[in-house]
Amino acid sequence: MKSVRLLHGPAYPLGRKNIDTDVIIGAEHLKTITRAGLGRHAFETIRREPGNVFDDPRFQGAPILIAGDNFGCGSSREHAAWALDDLGIRAVIAPSFSDIFSGNAFKNGIVAVVLDQPAVDRLLEVAAELPLTVDLETMTVTTPLQDRFHFHLDPFRRECLMGGLDEIGLTTASEPAIRAYEARTGI
Amino acid sequence: MTARTLYEKIWDAHVIEQREDGTCLIYIDRHLVHEVTSPQAFEGLRLATRKVRRPDLTLAVADHNVPTTARVDSRGARLAIGDPRSAEQLAALEANVAEFKVPYIEATAAEQGIVHVVGPEQGFTLPGTTVVCGDSHTAAHGALGALAFGIGTSEVEHVLATQTLLLRPSKTMEVRVEGRLGFAVSAKDVILSIIGRLGAAGGTGFVIEYRGSTFRDMSIEARLTVANMSIEAGARSGLFAPDEKTFAYLKDRPMSPKGDAWLESVERWRTLHTDDGASFDSSLRLDASEIAPSVTWGTSPEDVLPITGTVPDPESFVDSSKQAAARKALDYMGLTPGTSLQDVTVEHIFIGSCTNSRIEDLRQAADVVRGRKINSAIKQALVVPGSGLVKRQAEAEGLDRIFTEAGFEWREPGCSMCLAMNPDKVPPQERCASTSNRNFVGRQGPGARTHLLSPAMAAAAAVTGRLTDVRELVK
Numbered sequence: 024m025k026s027v028r029l030l031h032g033p034a035y036p037l038g039r040k041n042i043d044t045d046v047i048i049g050a051e052h053l054k055t056i057t058r059a060g061l062g063r064h065a066f067e068t069i070r071r072e073p074g075n076v077f078d079d080p081r082f083q084g085a086p087i088l089i090a091g092d093n094f095g096c097g098s099s100r101e102h103a104a105w106a107l108d109d110l111g112i113r114a115v116i117a118p119s120f121s122d123i124f125s126g127n128a129f130k131n132g133i134v135a136v137v138l139d140q141p142a143v144d145r146l147l148e149v150a151a152e153l154p155l156t157v158d159l160e161t162m163t164v165t166t167p168l169q170d171r172f173h174f175h176l177d178p179f180r181r182e183c184l185m186g187g188l189d190e191i192g193l194t195t196a197s198e199p200a201i202r203a204y205e206a207r208t209g210i
Numbered sequence: 211m212t213a214r215t216l217y218e219k220i221w222d223a224h225v226i227e228q229r230e231d232g233t234c235l236i237y238i239d240r241h242l243v244h245e246v247t248s249p250q251a252f253e254g255l256r257l258a259t260r261k262v263r264r265p266d267l268t269l270a271v272a273d274h275n276v277p278t279t280a281r282v283d284s285r286g287a288r289l290a291i292g293d294p295r296s297a298e299q300l301a302a303l304e305a306n307v308a309e310f311k312v313p314y315i316e317a318t319a320a321e322q323g324i325v326h327v328v329g330p331e332q333g334f335t336l337p338g339t340t341v342v343c344g345d346s347h348t349a350a351h352g353a354l355g356a357l358a359f360g361i362g363t364s365e366v367e368h369v370l371a372t373q374t375l376l377l378r379p380s381k382t383m384e385v386r387v388e389g390r391l392g393f394a395v396s397a398k399d400v401i402l403s404i405i406g407r408l409g410a411a412g413g414t415g416f417v418i419e420y421r422g423s424t425f426r427d428m429s430i431e432a433r434l435t436v437a438n439m440s441i442e443a444g445a446r447s448g449l450f451a452p453d454e455k456t457f458a459y460l461k462d463r464p465m466s467p468k469g470d471a472w473l474e475s476v477e478r479w480r481t482l483h484t485d486d487g488a489s490f491d492s493s494l495r496l497d498a499s500e501i502a503p504s505v506t507w508g509t510s511p512e513d514v515l516p517i518t519g520t521v522p523d524p525e526s527f528v529d530s531s532k533q534a535a536a537r538k539a540l541d542y543m544g545l546t547p548g549t550s551l552q553d554v555t556v557e558h559i560f561i562g563s564c565t566n567s568r569i570e571d572l573r574q575a576a577d578v579v580r581g582r583k584i585n586s587a588i589k590q591a592l593v594v595p596g597s598g599l600v601k602r603q604a605e606a607e608g609l610d611r612i613f614t615e616a617g618f619e620w621r622e623p624g625c626s627m628c629l630a631m632n633p634d635k636v637p638p639q640e641r642c643a644s645t646s647n648r649n650f651v652g653r654q655g656p657g658a659r660t661h662l663l664s665p666a667m668a669a670a671a672a673v674t675g676r677l678t679d680v681r682e683l684v685k
Contacts (some may be wrong), residue, residue, distance in 0.1 A: 040531050041410055041510050042421050045650040047532035050226060050629045054275065054295035056249035056302045072562075091531055096444065097650060099346040100247065101362035119411055122380075122446045123237075123360055130364035177378065178231040191258070192373045197227055197235055201374060204226045204237050210267070 025132035025186030029113050030113050030157040033085040034150040035076045037069075040091030040141075044124065047095065047103040060085075061102055061111030089147050090117040095124025104131040114157045116164060118143055132187065137157055142172045146164060159185050213485035215382050216451050217417045218483070218666050220357040224340050226374060236377050239339035240356070241369050242325045243270040243312065245303040246631070247344030251367035252306040260371045262310040267373060269334050270307045271315040272300050273324045274631045278621035281318050288318055296632065300593070323597020323623040326350040326564035330434065331597055333463025337452035337479040340584040347564045347647065349445070350438035353430060354460070355452035355482050357417070360441065361610035380446065381491040383416040387629055389498035394681045396574065397432035398566060398645070398664035400424065401439040402504040404450070404514035406514040407494060413445030416492060419484060420450050424498045430459040431570040435557045438565045439647050442511040448492075451483040505551055505677055506649045506662040513649070515551065517667065517679045523547035542651055543659050544639065551677050554661070558642035559591035559618070559672040560654070561665055563628035566645035567596030569603050571665040575645075576609045578669035578684055584617035585675030592634060630655045643671035 052064040064158060069075050076082055088107070094117040095103060104127040107115070114134040125135040136157060138146070142164075149166045156165045159181060164172045176184070183190065214222070227235040248270070262268060265339070267512065275296035282288055291297040300317065307314040315321045315328065322328070326347055329335040337355035342348060344366040351358035365375055385404055415491065418440050425433065433450050440448030450456075457476050467475045502516035513536075515522070524536035524547065561567070561575050573593065584591050593613045595601035601623060604610055610620045621626045627634040628646035630653070636642045638657030643669050646653075650661040661677060670680040 040535055043510075043648075043650045045629075045648070045653050049656070050631045053631060054293070054299050056253070056299060058250050062258065068656075079583075093414065093444065096410055097346065097441075097648060099344055099348075099360035099362055101250075101344075101364060119414060121411075122414060123362060123441075127362035127364065130362060168417070172212060177233065179229060179233045179376075186291050190376060191260070191368050191371050194235065194368065194374055194376065197374070200226050200235070200236070204549055208223075208237075210237070210239060 024130065024183065024187050024189060027113055027132050027184050028142045028159050029135060030086045032087065032154050033082045034087035034089050034116070034146070035082045035085050036147045037076055037088060037090045037151040038147045041093045041096055042090050043097035044095055044100050044103040045097055048100065048106040053100060053102050058105045060109060065106040065110050084111055086113045087157060088112050088115045089143060090115060090151055092100035092118045094120050095119040095128070099123045101127045104128045104133055107133055115154055116146060117141060129184065130190070132184060134159065134184060135172045138164065138172050138174055145170060213487035214631060215484045215488045215490060216355070216449050216482060217380070217382050219339055219356065220340070221379055223338070233378055234377055234581070235374050236340060238342050238369050238373055238375060239267060240334055240341040240344035241268045241350070242329055242341070243268060243366070244274060244325050244343070244345065245272045245299045246274045248306065248365050248366055249299065249302045251370055252310065254367040255310070255370060259442045262312055262370045263373045264313045265310065265317065268312045268370070269315070270303060270312050271322055271325055271328050272303055272317050274629065275299055276317055276624040276625050277632050278624050278634055281622055290476060293633070303346045307486040320598035320602060324564045324567065324625055327567060327596030327600065330354055331496065331599060333460055333466030335520055336475070337456060338467070338482050342375070346441045347438050349440040350434050350564055351449050352437040352440065353433035353450050354456055355450060355479065357447055357449065359446040376509045380417045381415050382414060382443065383418045384490040384493040386418050386420050386422040386493065387496045387498055388422045388574065389424060390427070391424060391498045391501060394666055394684065395501055395503055396666060397435040398666040399501050399504045399679065401436045401509070402514045402662065403496065404494065405439065405443045405511045407496070408443040410442065410510045411444045413440065413443035416445050417447040417449060418445045418554070419490070420448060425450060426453070429570060430455055431568045434568065435565055439511070442647060452479045503667050503680055505666065505667065507543065507545060507551065509542055509649055509651050510539070511647070511649060511662060513539060517551055517677060519551055521545045521547050521549045521551065552679060553676065554641070555587060555661050555676045556641045556643045556661065556671050557587065557589045558636050558640060559588060559668055560627040560642055560644040561668050562592065562594030562596070562626050563646035564596065565647045566623070566665050567594060567600065569600050571645065572600070572604050572609050575665040575669040576612045577674065578666050578680060579616045579618070580612050582616055582673045584672040587674055587675035588617070589640070590623055591672050592627060593618050594621045595623050597623050627654055629653060636660070643677065645666045
């Protein structure tokens with residue numbers, strides 16, 4: 024996993040609710056056997072709309088995306104997280120995320136930042152003109168206009184994100200406990 | 211001992227280790243693998259020189275990409291897949307299962323089918339087990355009392371390597387429905403109505419347990435339809451307490467326990483229910499009499515109404531973000547507020563998907579179609595059985611002839627037009643009455659417009675060429 028501690032830069036002010044994983048990356052692009060190169064197909068249906076944030080030069084290469092409720096709902100496809108990663112997005116800020124997506128994002132070193140709707144609305148407004156800062160050390164999102172919003176991260180997830188830790192490697196250390204469980208349950 | 215919910219019992223029985231912050235290492239009893247979300251996981255194992263820890267608890271089958279047209283020629287030789295990228299993904303799965311010695315159901319075998327139809331059908335899914343798959347509709351397996359949920363590819367790799375996952379416990383939600391369902395009201399209408407009430411994110415962070423007489427009266431196949439769509443309300447899992455119907459369904463399945471092991475298993479499974487006095491973090495109650503045959507009008511499964519309703523006015527929603535979403539949805543769907551849903555014409559019919567492709571689904575659709583013809587305005591009407599075994603059973607009952615004589619195409623099993631990864635797609639701006647589970651923008655093909663409904667309702671739409679109250683057609 025890539026480590027992530029501090030992000031600073033423009034944020035795509037998308038703001039919509041129920042952005043599903045089919046919208047993030049369409050099924051046609053799931054026919055790949057690698058993780059790479061999905062960014063160019065990300066948000067295809069939104070990118071057909073004139074004036075969309077993804078083709079706005081102000082936000083090119085933004086490391087942050089701001090969305091509405093229930094971001095990443097729908098399919099379990101991790102291709103959605105890979106597509107964001109390939110676009111260079113390292114944090115998504117929204118009032119809520121689907122459970123499967125937030126897990127997938129975390130495994131790819133993308134931070135799912137949960138803030139309440141008024142905070143998200145304020146960040147959408149500021150991000151139209153100014154860059155944002157997401158700091159995992161202080162667990163805050165800040166703006167050049169002195170806004171400061173705190174968010175929560177599971178301690179374990181935060182440690183993995185900041186240390187770029189490999190979960191399978193960590194679990195391998197529990198092999199004796201896994202074996203004992205199998206012996207006890209007879210599976 | 212404190213009273214526990216069914217979810218808590220299954221969770222507790224699978225905790226290997228608990229960390230200080232509450233994260234648990236959970237044992238995974240069953241892992242289903244398909245071709246779309248596994249290639250990068252196997253590649254990860256290969257790069258780290260890891261093995262599949264328990265191939266005996268793993269089962270692979272291809273379903274998403276496979277064409278639903280003939281797979282073998284008249285001499286039984288396997289036909290090549292036309293789309294080179296789909297062919298490559300299937301070839302990757304076949305190479306990976308061979309290299310890592312994972313049990314695999316061949317694409318041409320009678321047992322092949324949609325992974326969530328195959329698991330229960332083979333007795334791979336059992337009550338009280340933890341079941342995962344790189345697919346969000348894994349929730350379906352909860353119909354048998356398994357704690358089943360979809361995972362991403364990194365988690366697929368984690369399970370392949372360690373047979374475990376690192377998880378935090380979910381909150382619990384009781385969805386209770388009491389009473390008898392009305393004439394021609396099906397399990398699909400029940401779950402669509404629940405999603406309409408909860409909203410697409412209402413179940414996020416929760417595991418739902420479906421309780422009450424309406425669910426107890428349901429067959430296992432109906433319960434599979436309900437549990438399957440738990441994820442459309444945001445819940446990663448949906449659970450039903452196993453009962454005599456569950457045991458009867460599983461007895462003598464190819465991978466079910468046999469002999470004494472069967473008797474011991476049933477004894478254990480009888481303890482899998484929520485204790486009296488156990489409490490849920492949230493609850494929703496419905497009366498079965500409130501549920502009508504239903505259909506979606508928008509681009510989220512929460513956008514659902516009884517078939518007797520009209521296309522809503524976006525301004526009628528209280529929440530401004532919902533107003534904006536509804537305006538976009540109606541624009542995409544090509545619908546005008548105030549239009550009666552029964553005046554909406556359709557050009558495509560899809561009966562299939564992991565939600566509604568089992569034998570009872572096909573019987574319910576066939577009952578409506580029998581002796582009728584599909585409307586001349588219908589450009590394509592597909593019936594895609596959920597597995598080769600469902601297809602064989604339907605053919606033994608003559609259902610295939612009922613469908614083909616009416617003008618439907620009778621296809622080979624797979625995910626098909628539910629997500630349009632194979633050649634079965636709805637063309638742009640055309641409208642499909644579909645028994646699948648998602649009406650997202652572009653789900654059935656770029657620009658395609660999807661209306662979710664039950665198999666009987668899809669059959670009724672095929673006959674009339676518009677969204678139809680099946681109760682009026684078959685009364």
